Amino acid sequence: xxxxxxLNLVDTGTGFNFSSSIESELTKSHFELDELNETTDSFNxxxxxxxxxDYGLAxxxxxxxGIIDIFLIGKPEKSPLGDITDKWFENRTKDFAKLSGWNDGxxxxxxxxxxxxxTKFKIPYDQRGAGDAGQFIFGLNPTxxxxxxxxxxxxxxxxxxxxxxxxxxxxxxxxxxxxxxxxRADDGFELRGADVISKLFSAFVNWFGHIISxxxxxxTSKGRGMGIPSPLWSWTNDIIAxxxxxxxxxxxxxxxxxxxxxxxxxxxxxxxxxxxxxxPVMINELVTRLFYSVRRLVKYxxxxxxxxxxxxxxxxxxxxxxxxxxxxxxxxxxxxxxxxDIGDATxxxxxxxxxxxxxxxxxxxxxxxxxxxxxxSLYGExxxxxxxxxxxxxxxxxxxxxxxxxxxxxxxKMLSVAYDDKQLMLFIHxxxxxxxxxETFNASVELASKRxxxxxxxxxxxxxxxxxxxxxxx
Numbered sequence: 001x002x003x004x005x006x007l008n009l010v011d012t013g014t015g016f017n018f019s020s021s022i023e024s025e026l027t028k029s030h031f032e033l034d035e036l037n038e039t040t041d042s043f044n045x046x047x048x049x050x051x052x053x054d055y056g057l058a059x060x061x062x063x064x065x066g067i068i069d070i071f072l073i074g075k076p077e078k079s080p081l082g083d084i085t086d087k088w089f090e091n092r093t094k095d096f097a098k099l100s101g102w103n104d105g106x107x108x109x110x111x112x113x114x115x116x117x118x119t120k121f122k123i124p125y126d127q128r129g130a131g132d133a134g135q136f137i138f139g140l141n142p143t144x145x146x147x148x149x150x151x152x153x154x155x156x157x158x159x160x161x162x163x164x165x166x167x168x169x170x171x172x173x174x175x176x177x178x179x180x181x182x183x184r185a186d187d188g189f190e191l192r193g194a195d196v197i198s199k200l201f202s203a204f205v206n207w208f209g210h211i212i213s214x215x216x217x218x219x220t221s222k223g224r225g226m227g228i229p230s231p232l233w234s235w236t237n238d239i240i241a242x243x244x245x246x247x248x249x250x251x252x253x254x255x256x257x258x259x260x261x262x263x264x265x266x267x268x269x270x271x272x273x274x275x276x277x278x279x280p281v282m283i284n285e286l287v288t289r290l291f292y293s294v295r296r297l298v299k300y301x302x303x304x305x306x307x308x309x310x311x312x313x314x315x316x317x318x319x320x321x322x323x324x325x326x327x328x329x330x331x332x333x334x335x336x337x338x339x340x341d342i343g344d345a346t347x348x349x350x351x352x353x354x355x356x357x358x359x360x361x362x363x364x365x366x367x368x369x370x371x372x373x374x375x376x377s378l379y380g381e382x383x384x385x386x387x388x389x390x391x392x393x394x395x396x397x398x399x400x401x402x403x404x405x406x407x408x409x410x411x412x413k414m415l416s417v418a419y420d421d422k423q424l425m426l427f428i429h430x431x432x433x434x435x436x437x438x439e440t441f442n443a444s445v446e447l448a449s450k451r452x453x454x455x456x457x458x459x460x461x462x463x464x465x466x467x468x469x470x471x472x473x474x
Contacts, residue, residue, distance in 0.1 A: 003187070007385065015183075022265060026409065026413070029405055029408055029409045030217075030409065031408065032405055033059055033121075033405050033409065035400055036401060036402040036405060037151045039398050039404070040395060040398045040399060040402065046324045046326060046384055046387070046388060047252065047323045048324040048325045048328035048329075048390070049170075049324075050325055050329060052208055052443070054292070054295070055278065055329070055330055056296075056326075057173055057288070057292075057329070058288055058291070058329040058330070058332040058333040058336070058362050059286055059332060059336050061287040061288045061289075061291065061333045061336075062284055062333040062334060062335065062336025062337040062339075062340070063336055063337075063340060064283075064284075065280040065281070065283050065284035065287070065333075065337050066280075066336065066337045066339075066340030066341055067279045067340070068279075068280045068283065069228050069277075069337070069340075069344075069367050069370070070340070070341070070344045072278060072280075073277060073279070073367065074267030074365070075267070075269075075361075075364040075365050076267055076269045076273045076364065077267070077268040077453075078180050079223060079273070079276060080214070081276050082272070082273055082276045085275055085276040085279075086216070086224060086272055086273055087472070088453060089215055089216050089227075089275075090110045090216045090270050092215075093110060093113055093117070093210075093213070093215060094108065094110065094113045094115065094210075094217050096117070096212050097113035097116050097117050098113075100116070100117065100120050100121075101116075101120070101207065102116040102117075103469075104116070110117040110216060111219045111220075111221075112219075114213050114214075114216065114217070114218065114219040115211055115219035117210070117212060117213030118210070118213050118218075118219060120209060121205065121206045121208075121209030121210045122167070122189060122206065122212060123151070123162065123166060123189070123206050123207070123210050124165055124171060124185040124189040125151045125161075125162070125165045125171035125172070125182075125185055125186075126145075126149075126169070126186075126210070127140055127145060127149075127150055127182065128140065128142050128218070129147050129186050132257040133201070139175055139176070140173070140175070140217065142221075142226065143226050143266055144226075144266060145263070146214060146226055146227070146228060146229060146265075146270075147229045147234065147261070147262055147265045148173045148174055148175050148235070148237070148262075148343075149171065149172070149173055149235055150173065150174060150241055151165050151171075151172065151207065152210075152211070152214065152228060152229070153229060153231070153233055153234040153237060153415055154211060154228055154229070154231050154234070154271060155231050155235065155238060155243050157241065157242075158207075158234070158238075159204070159207055162203065162206070162210075163200065163204065163207065163239075164209035165185065166189075166191045166202075166203040166207075167191060167199065169183075169185055169186065169202065170182060170183060170184075170185055171185035174237045174241055174258070174430075176364065177240055177250050177254070177255045177258060178240075178244065179240065179241050179244035179245070181415035181446070183311040185323075188382075190469045191203060193207075193458060197442055211228055214228055215227050215271065215272070216272070222235075223445070224268065226266075226268075226270065227268060227270035227271055227272050228270055228271045229261075229265050229270055229271065230265075230269060230271050230273070230274040230368075231271070231274075232268060232274060232368050232369075232372075233261040233264065233265070233269070234261070236254070236258040236261045237256050237258065237261075238256055239258075240254055240255075240258055244440055246318035250269060257375070260359070261361065263360055264360065264363055264364055265336050265363060266417045267360070269363075269364060274368070274369065276371045277367045277368065277370070278327075278369045280337070280367070280370070281334075281337070281369050281370045281373050284333050284334060284337050284370075285330065285333075285334075285373070286329050287333075288326070288333040289320035289326060289330075290320070291329070292318075292320045292325065292326045292329055293318045293320045294321075295319050296317045296318040297314070299317075300313075300317050300318065311447075319462070324384060327377070327380055327381075327384075328381070330377055331374075331377040331378065331380075331381055334370065334373050334374040334377050335374055335377070337367075337370050337373045337374070338367075338370050338371055341365075341366060341367045341370055342366060342371075344365065345361075345363075346362060348361055348362070348365050349361045349362035349365070370468070385396065445458055445459070445460060
């Protein structure tokens with residue numbers, strides 16, 4: 001490939017000047033090359049470095065946790081791990097009651113703790129549908145009022161309606177896809193506080209305390225009781241409430257999902273069971289990260305001499321959080337888990353319907369937490385690929401530009417070897433200050449020869465030059 005250098009000749013009116021010398025052009029080009037090197041180094045192409053063993057370990061972790069989900073999680077009220085989770089929530093309810101002033105002794109019952117919290121954190125929207133207005137007007141009953149009452153939902157909108165109901169002594173429900181407001185919900189309720197700020201604080205404390213009191217069922221519950229709805233399903237109430245407030249009619253899909261959410265809540269799918277579903281997902285997460293770290297730990301000690309080992313380098317190689325390799329392993333592990341879980345739920349959905357498909361059984365069996373975690377992993381994979389594609393294009397363009405600059409620098413070096421830059425400067429000075437141009441013209445002939453211009457193309461004298469320009473100006 002040929003290399004060429006163009007040094008611009010500028011007519012200043014009183015003489016001529018070259019815009020730059022070879023030496024200055026070399027310096028400028030090296031600065032440009034350094035900037036391009038910094039640019040190319042900044043384009044990080046993030047690619048996972050997983051081998052077959054990494055993928056195998058990730059699949060094994062996902063399969064193991066899928067089996068745990070099938071046999072130990074199952075569905076509400078038929079879950080071995082769910083019984084342990086329920087007991088844990090009961091103990092946390094008692095602990096919170098003790099912090100709030102409950103002193104029924106170490107052997108106090110859960111019902112006693114719940115009753116204390118219901119009295120301590122009194123609210124106006126606890127119509128249970130057992131002989132009160134809610135039963136006759138809104139179709140409430142002890143099994144559904146926690147779901148239908150918006151203020152019982154553990155969401156931001158639930159908190160909003162709780163504070164609103166406490167300030168206005170109202171009760172908001174979503175029932176039969178309609179937003180219902182009960183005025184003067186509790187004549188005996190009074191929100192404590194001397195000003196708006198203190199009342200807001202009291203309303204928040206009442207909301208939180210009442211949520212804790214209901215998380216393991218009510219004080220009159222027999223058996224497991226109806227807890228607080230899962231935040232992953234109670235949003236269906238939020239959608240209908242928002243649309244009704246905006247005078248937008250809920251769609252058939254909104255109604256279908258809301259009815260389905262109420263049905264699975266009545267089957268015991270509450271926040272306690274949602275917490276139970278997180279167990280195999282967390283195990284999958286931890287085991288996969290552990291597999292990654294242990295493999296790199298063994299490799300580090302096998303490949304690094306004892307004198308060269310240090311904790312900083314060890315952590316850099318084994319750290320199982322912020323690198324694309326462990327993230328790819330997590331995507332595979334959670335994908336395997338979801339494949340097994342959804343497969344089992346699908347089969348049981350067909351079995352429960354005796355040939356058709358039971359959507360309720362399917363939803364009760366699907367681990368929504370696992371599906372959500374897998375979705376997050378997929379989002380990360382897609383985002384990295386998009387970023388890589390963009391960086392690869394920019395890197396390609398910068399690399400090409402870098403090659404051109406390197407060729408340019410190489411050409412300048414070759415030219416600097418052919419003649420001394422000082423001689424060029426003398427030529428420029430003479431060309432700028434000589435009014436006869438004769439000696440300067442001879443210097444230009446010599447310079448052209450050193451640049452290897454073919455002899456037949458060199459104008460050997462000023463007369464030949466004048467004749468050339470006259471001929472081209474005609």
